[in-house]
Amino acid sequence: MIAESGHYALVLALGLALIQSVIPLIGARLRDVALMNVARSAALAQLLFVGASFVALVMLHVNSDFSVANVYENSHSMKPLLYKITGVWGNHEGSMLLWVSILALFGGLVAAFGNNLPLSLRAHVLAVQAWVASAFYLFILVTSNPFLRIANPPIEGRDLNPVLQDIGLAVHPPMLYLGYVGFSISFSFAIAALMEGRIDAAWARWVRPWTLVAWIFLTLGIAMGSYWAYYELGWGGWWFWDPVENASLMPWLSGTALLHSAVVMEKRNALKVWTILLSILTFSLSLLGTFLVRSGVITSVHAFATDPTRGVFILLILCLFIGGSLALFAGRATSLKQGGLFAPISREGALVLNNLLLTVGCAVVLFGTLYPLAMEMLADFKMSVGAPFYNLTFAPLFTLLLLAVPFGPMLAWKRGDLLGVTQRLLAAGVAGLVAVAIAWGWARGGSALAPLAIGLGIFVIAGAVTDIVERTGLVRLPFATALHRARGLPRSAWGSAFAHAGLGIALIGIVCETTWNSEHIATMKQSDVVHIAGFDVKLDGLFQRQGPNFREMIAEFNVSHDGETLSVMTPSKRSFTTRGSSTTEAALLTSGASQLYISLGDATAEGAIAVRIYHKPLVLLIWWGPVLMALGGVLSLSDRRLRVGAPKPARAKQRLQPAE
Amino acid sequence: MTLWFVFALMTVAAIFAVLLPLGRNGHAQDQGSEVAVYKDQLAEIERDLAAGLIPAPEAEAARVEISRRLLAAAASEPAAAPTSSLTWRRVAAVLALAGLPLVAIGVYIPLGSPRLQDFPLAERERGSGSGMAQSLENLVAQVQDHLEKNPTDGRGWNVLAPVLERLGRFDDAVRAYRNSLTYNGENAERRSDLGEAMAAAAGGVVTAEAKTEFERAHALNADDPKANYFLGLAAEQDGRKDDAATIWRGLLAKAPADAPWRVLVQSSLARVGGGSTMPALSDETIAASKEMAEGDRNAMVRGMVERLATRLKQNGDDVESWLRLVRAYLVMGERDKAVGASADARQAVASDAERLRQLNEGLRTLGLGG
Known part of the structure; x- marks a missing residue:
């Protein structure tokens, strides 16, 4: 009864998703409110049914119902309760069900809390969301059905892969999926905007919280996965440049770029085409990650089962969505109106540089991930691309990025004063140099680059502190005034300072661990x-x-x-x-x-x-950094205010305050 | 029946979710608009200006920029009031009422198993004794569970090992025989049983590892028939056919006339051309038996067991044969027959106290004591 009801609920969710992918679009075309509102109730009902289906699978695992093939293959009656529950997504079928559950969760959230969106935009967004959902429901039902039964149930299950029997499984995959799948919302927003032909600052305002939520979870998910690998695999390594890790890093890099370019779009109505493209690319990379992990192209602890039909099916979904969205983008992008103008040296310029470095870094990782696979398939030649490749390519890019990070938030919108910012960052630079000197004197052995990298980390942290000090006027103004201004400071400013400082902290941890371990x-x-x-x-x-x-x-x-x-x-x-x-x-x-x-x-x-x-030494900083970054994200998310990028007038006298 | 009722309820709920907004002539009042966002942005500038977060010239520039966007947005705001298209609403309603159940049933029927009940483990343990729960596999699983908790129960391993071997789980059988050796102590029979399981796991090849076991068994008891047979087989597989023939001939010479394995050894001997005394099975038969389907092989095993039973009815002195028969029945899952056979055996050897003691001892190890 539980098994079959769960199964049927999943089928009903597919039916609802199919309706949700067509009716609201017709409604938006006809401007019929009732038809557009179908999207909302259908999305909520979909969430209800997928949720019921997921709960049913959890109950089957908890009850050790071995008449369900998925339970038999991945559970054991003697397993502790926690692992019976987490084992639900510790296998291919269950993890795909978690995937669509989270997809439906995001759809449901847009339906429930998207009251600030224009009706037609919401209808479009939910319809696109339903296309993605339909494809994945079909994928699950046809190739990876978790509710298939065994007529003569065995008395005992085959148990979960022991490596996965750990508290990490309770946290890492749900977090990571909340991140991966969360980017589907920015994707849906981008496609909806392209279909409607309306892309402007307001769009960026509406999509911001969703991108932020996805980014926060992805950051935590990756950090958690890395810590899990560190303590569970027994080698003390925390990042292996393994294709599966790269698959999660790539959406993070492009998602981070998206977060920054959306700021430009929201405040200055610029970089619109680029932001839309990044939204599409970020979710495409999430899909690619799902394909790499779930198709069995790569064998690793993440590839629970390999089955060629699954690979082909996901590849089809991948081609359909990436190809379709890019084609739509190519068709519509030229008709977009150009937005606000800005000088190369400005906050916008700094954010463009950030985007450039992040996307190139992402491309490098993509190359490093796919090249060995392509070689293996085309030339039947096995190779692995590991740390040396990334140290030569990814590391310099990130060094450049980190050098630029403290400058960005301090530059004014539209046209900035690089010299003035450099002067204000002098203290941070000195702090970095002192750190280099101390590290040099104190260190025994190890790479000569390590003290420099530590100096860079300190510079980034000090830069974030300087930013806050400048904004509050802590040094120039009386303490009480500074405190008052600190309270009045937008939380997003605190958020970016925390996130940037987190970057520096993680860097110090990485350098110390790899050099003096x-x-x-x-x-x-x-x-x-x-x-x-x-x-x-x-x-x-x-x-x-x-x-x-x-x-x-x-x-x-x-x-x-x-x-x-x-x-x-x-x-x-x-x-x-x-x-x-x-x-x-x-x-x-x-x-x-x-x-x-x-x-x-x-x-x-x-x-x-x-x-x-x-x-x-200092290994925990590697994960404290991302946690701090996620905290910054949460602060920024809690910022209820709207963002306005007040452009600096051309002839205005230079002021000390950075604009916000 | 309840299941279909639940399905119907769920379907109705899903249809309802689609129909609900269609029925309400919704107003577009509770929606956001770009104009609202830009108005908020303008208000935000005033607040920032008042708080001293941005200087006046920058605020002015921002105000100009946002006002420009506001005007553009207001101009492009769809002037047309929301329409209502009755035709399309009807289409949507039909889609929900007919399409949704059709899709749901169409997808579910080929994939689902609506007739299958749930089998939560707790319920099944309560209901054990029913046919399904008592299948051999389940019994094995229970014994394995028991041994997991009491790994030093040598008798349990003794019972489990041959059953596992019979089920074709040779690797598990090897492990079980090893444990049996550890906890029951060493003897020739256990050593050669272990070797046999190893050879079975290797697809019938007497590996070096298995050979070692047989050699140990041979050292413990030079007359152990199984060890001798497999040592011969090992010699044959090594290409030393004459050695194999010598070993097997020696085995046959010492064998009791009614030993059930005589036939096997004789045919093996014939295979290596060691002067057939009486090849009971031709090469064709052996080849055929190798290619037999599972069912046929079971039939062959059953046939052998029946022959053994018939022979014991005529001459019931042999305790070992009785025990073998009882064990065979247990392995085949025919517990009733096993109990019957042990009763017959007790009757047959009742006159001889020593044999009776042996028999009871053996039956106890098979779990039929008392």
Whole structure:
């Protein structure tokens, strides 16, 4: 009953999506309010049915109903409740259902809270959203149906991939999908605007919150995924330039560009064509990511199952939407009116530079991801593009970008004063140079570039601080006035300062971790001691424990510093009988932003065990940075005010305040 | 029936969602417009100016720019009042009333399984004893569950291993035999059983690993028939046909006349050309048996079991044969027959205390003790 109702709800959602993709468009053409309003109620009903379908699948997993093939293949009755629930999206079919659920969620949100939109725009947006939804409902029902049944249900399931049995699965995929799929709204807005032929500052105002929400979740999702890989895979790596990671990085890069170019469009009615193109490209890259991960083109921990029909189906969807939207864009873009003018040195100019660097960076990642695949398919030649390629291409681009970041927010709209901004950033520059000097003096070994990169990170952070100080007049004005002005400052200004500072913080973390990370690999027996980065790590013993659906071997380490015991660390190795595989559970000891990381290798016959111990200085900054960035996004999102980019008049006297 | 009722309710709700806005002659009042956005922007400038966030000349420039946009937007604002097209509303209503159920049923029927009930695990455990829950696979799963929690239960491994092998899950069987060896202690029979499972897992090839097991079994008991047979097979697979023939001939010489595996060894011996004493199975038969479908092979196994049963009815002294018969029935999932056979066996050997003890011991290991 639950299984079949869930299945039927999904089918009904498809029916509603089909109606929603046609009727509102007719309504918009005829200017019939009732027909346009069908979009709204259909979108809400769709959300209801997909939500019911998703809840049904969750219940089937929780009840261990192995008459459902998806549950049998990915669940186990002994699995803890949390993993029974998260296992719903820990497999191909379920994750696609989550995908469409989130798509319907965004559609429902536009329908419920889009009262500030013109009726015809909302009808268009929801219709486009329904096209995407219809395609994916069909994909799920035809090729990856999570509700297929087994007539003679087996008594026990085959269990979830043990690597996925972790709290990370509860957070990472939903976050990432909220980001990926959230960009579908900006895509729908772009297509709707092209179809209506109305693209202006107001459009950018309306699409802003949706893009921001998607960006916030994507940022957190990527950061969470990276941290998960760091502690679960047992090698202490946090970014591998793996095609699947790249697939999430690309929409983030172009989404970040979109966020910035939409600001120009909202405030100055400029860069309209470009912003529309970025909206289309960002969602196209999300679709490409879905294709790469779900088609089995790439085998990785993310590719749950490979099935050629799925790949072909997603490829069709991909061609249809990317090709169709770009064709529409090509047809309509020329008819768009040009917007506000600006000088090269201006806030707009800085944002164009930002867009340029981000999109080129995105193109580099795209090349690095697709080139090996193309080579493998066309020339039957296996190769991998890894860190060296990106260090040579992506890193310089990002260095340029980071150098420019502090300048952007301080330049005036329309025409800026680069010299004046440079003077005001002098303090930040000095802070960066001091940081370089300190890092140079303090560092032992490592790349000569590392202190420079740390200086750059400090410069970016100090630049963000300078921006806020300048705006509030903290130095020039009495404290009370400054405080008053700080309160009056738009939250989006705080938001961008936080986000930019987050960038600097992440950079420092990355540099410190990669340069001064120390590593010790040894085979340890009981009472052996390893010295690493000032810590003494002593193996106290090994023992076994029985978990709910696994057996684990735990090693107990006593960690001390200068003879003073700090903590006991217990990394373990779990073996899961049902799948016959094992995972390593690393133990982490955090002190400040640095971490000591122990993971276990294989045990030898003599009772010794291979151990990998890492000391990772300031590693946590890598993830605190993105969290700060997301916080900036939230602040900006909570800014209820409208944005006005007051252009600087040509003959006006130069003022110290930056315009807002 | 309830299921279809739920489907109908859901369909009605979906149709209702489409019809609801069509019925209401909606007004366009609760919508945003570009004019509103620009008016807000103008108000925003005044506020910023008052708060001192932007200087007056910049505010003036912004005001001019936004006013220009405002005028443009107001001019292009659709002057025409919202229309209402009755024809199209009817089309939409028909689409919802007829199209939606048709699409839903058309897509659901080929994909769904409306006749299948839910089988939540909790309910199934309560309802065990019903035919489905007692299938062999389920029993195996239960035993495996039990052993997962009590891995040192040697007797359990002993019971499980041959069943797994019978089910074709050779890798699992190897693991089970290993555990049985660990917890029950070593003997020739267990070693050669392990070797046999290994060979089965390797598709019938006696691997070096399996051969080691047979050699250990042979060392423990030089007369262990299984070990001898497979050592011969290993020799044959290595191309040492004469060695194979020697081993098998020795095996036959020591074998009791009614040993059920005589036929197999004889045919093997015939295969390597080791002077056939009495080839019971021709090469064709063996080839055929290899290509037999699952069902046919089952039939063959059943035939062998029936022959064993008939023979034991005539001569019931052999405790080992009785146990083999009981085990075979258990493996085939015919518990009733197994119980019957063990009763017959007790009767047959009742006169000999030593044999009875052996029998009871054996039956206990098969889980039929008491």
